Amino acid sequence: MLNAGDTAWVLASAALVMLMTPGLAFFYGGMVRVKSVLNMLMMNFICLAIVSVLWVLYGFGESFSTDAFSGLIGNFSQAGFANTWGHLAGFATAATSTSPAVAWPGSDALPVIVFAMFQLMFAVITPALISGAIADRAKFWGWALFVVLWVTIVYFPVAHWVFSFDGFMGPDSAGGWIANKLKALDFAGGTAVHINAGAAGLALALVLGKRKGWPKDTGRPHNVPFVLLGAALLWFGWYGFNAGSALSAGDLAGVAFTNTTVATAAAVLGWLLVEQLRFGKPTTLGAASGAVAGLVAITPACGYVTPLGSIAIGVIAGALCALAISLKYKLGFDDSLDVVGVHLVGGLVGTLLIGFFGTTSVNSLGADGLFYGGGLGLLGRQAAAAFTVLAYSFVVTLILGFIIKAAGGFRVSTEDEVNGIDEAQHAESAYDFGQSVLGGHSGSGPAALAAASKDGAALEGSKA
Template sequence: MLASAALVMLMTPGLAFFYGGMVRSKSVLNMLMLNFIALAVVGVLWTLYGYSLAFSNDGFAGLIGNFDFVGLKSAIGHLVGAASSDGKTPWPGPDAIPALSFVMFQLMFAIITPALISGAIADRAKFWAWTLFVAVWVTVVYFPVAHWVFSFNGFTGASNVGGWIANKLGALDFAGGTAVHINAGAAGLALALVLGKRRGWPKEPMRPHNVPFVLLGASLLWFGWYGFNAGSALSAGDLASVAFTNTTVATATAVLGWLIVEQFRDGKPTTLGAASGAVAGLVAITPACGFVNPLGALAIGLIAGALCALAVGLKYRLGFDDSLDVVGVHLVGGLVGTLLIGFFGTISANSAGKDGLFYGGGFSLLGKQAIAAFSVMLYSFVLAFVIGWIINKTIGFRVDTEAEVTGIDEAEHAESAYEFGSFSGGQGPGKASTVGAGATAPALEGSK
């Protein structure tokens, strides 16, 4: 569990590189910081009250926990692990783990979820306004939704009552398709609407400044995602192996699905497309990885890769500026993976799961998956819009025009990622340079 938690922690810096490579050079540091600050803010809030609100005994109708674990009190020396469904195995169950290992594992989920949102508002958000948004949003949106989805009856205590999606509705989400990706994607759409379009979008080309960064970030995400998905089995056994395998094969087919769409639509497969396809596959298989077999995972990945590649173009048709395609990849990918469990779910992969439509289970599971997915989407969108609107009307969420045009890194952080003026043209001592720093820097500045 601790190794899996460390892998998931690596996903946030990986996401920073993935997003950072896709923005222009004048805003890359701001993009990195919008991700990195989530580690600090959510880490503190999770310790103080976040874990308690998400995983303590239910406080109201399956919607939110209470304050039993405030400050992580009683967590040291405590075990977590659900009793068997037949009631014959007392709490904690046979695979019980130290509570703090579970606390840290779930913390990394809580950190990366708001970080995902940042891609929707790249190039135009104030750092401290974003920081405030993260603190408020995880408190009123992520912590309750984590309770809905991840808090199972009898897991943190013999009499513990968990959230409504996990226990009353009975929808399936192995590692966070609803709580993480649909949640973040809906919030990203809300903030993109609150902050408005970037200056010059969509007429002005805003190309990625460092595609190798993008591929490096996607690779780190893929690596860390094994902790995200396989770690959600909470023990090193057959189910973890199923989740690990499904994560691999779904991501592979998603890359192919995205590139095939690019080939037919644009005439060329791109590196950016390969990286985005991998992330789309990882997103889609997240809720399903412990409930489908490898053939189902192949199908989910292929469908998600193709649909997400098509979905990223919706922002141009609908007129919302989702800078780095959070909606097209995370919201659409999360919806695809969550809903397709209703078709490809099979108890042959996990006896605790359910059979979907293709395995004789009828439409019952699909209906439950749809209720869970759209409930989280609506809740997150409305609350994120309200929080973002209030911040924008009070302290201001968007940088001013000058900062956006000249460079958000300098305006918000008094730094620049690249010191172009340090290049001298390679001239030796005493030799005049016809192409020195004074000539090189403007040329590079114009290419941003």
């Protein structure tokens, strides 16, 4: 039967996850140069527009309709949001014999359209995460085209693999291979979201190449308070991401909420400790980045580990991600905002450590990891899921990136990069550092230029 409390919780969680995308925009926007902050914000914001429309047209059907071929892709029967309103999902609506042993949702049914909107927000933020890898040098419409192609060919199928469970959309519905055949554990998206986005970020960084002057000129963050604000908004929204993935307002949601909090806190400490030991000072940027690393790592594990296990995952992720961001200098790829070091590495850490810290004492529908007598089986399944998603995302993104680049639509010119990508791509600048002498107009772009030109002509006429 329908549970109104669970339905309200999932709707609220969807709203929290939606907030993560503008939060990410602030997080990334504060780290880029002053002349490219608007482009960074727009690269994130446009994902809300593009993916929301595609999700209704075919994305939800591609991801969650009953399986069409060997657990790889849905059959599109719910394209256009067909059979979403007025229908219920959940294992309470399916025959007991077809209900798989999975950790979510709760025992009650959930409106399909509510679940669809919750999952939409995951689909929105995943390509937005990739944008940080190519900051300061991507054409806006080239990026928009990439988002369309990438979510269609990469994210929607991978979401089917990881999130679509047999029996959830109805007694006869079949889902994806990772969830139902491999039976790897991913509570809220370590593979489908973070490893997926991190691998794609690495591929695009290689396709677009290095920024002008990198690595000697790395570009200082133009607004560190923005970075911390963005991290705080991400942390807040992440409760919807993780605790909301219980799909029920119960004990499991409380466990995920708790683990999200303490893992993130521990990761901040782990990152800052590495900074102190390596550089002699802890930084604000490091604290914000450590928080995001912890959030990433606990995402797949939050419904399967104890709070003590989540602290261990957070510390390990914070320290390893702090060390991993140096790899781009050693290996020579320009990952502008450390998408690889935080999301790819953090996603791998969290996904693999379930194989050590997972315990059925927290979630009877999970599995015991190595430290709880479970042997190496779970760790092997986790590794298979993680590296399959990594390889698929990397290879397909590389191909898509080279196609768009060959068409001349992906990287801005050197002149535009040096002079300012905001002005070149959007005819705007983020900040007004002084009013125009012509009538006191502020801002930039076509409207401001036209207003200034009009006032200038009037001024010349009065002189005559």
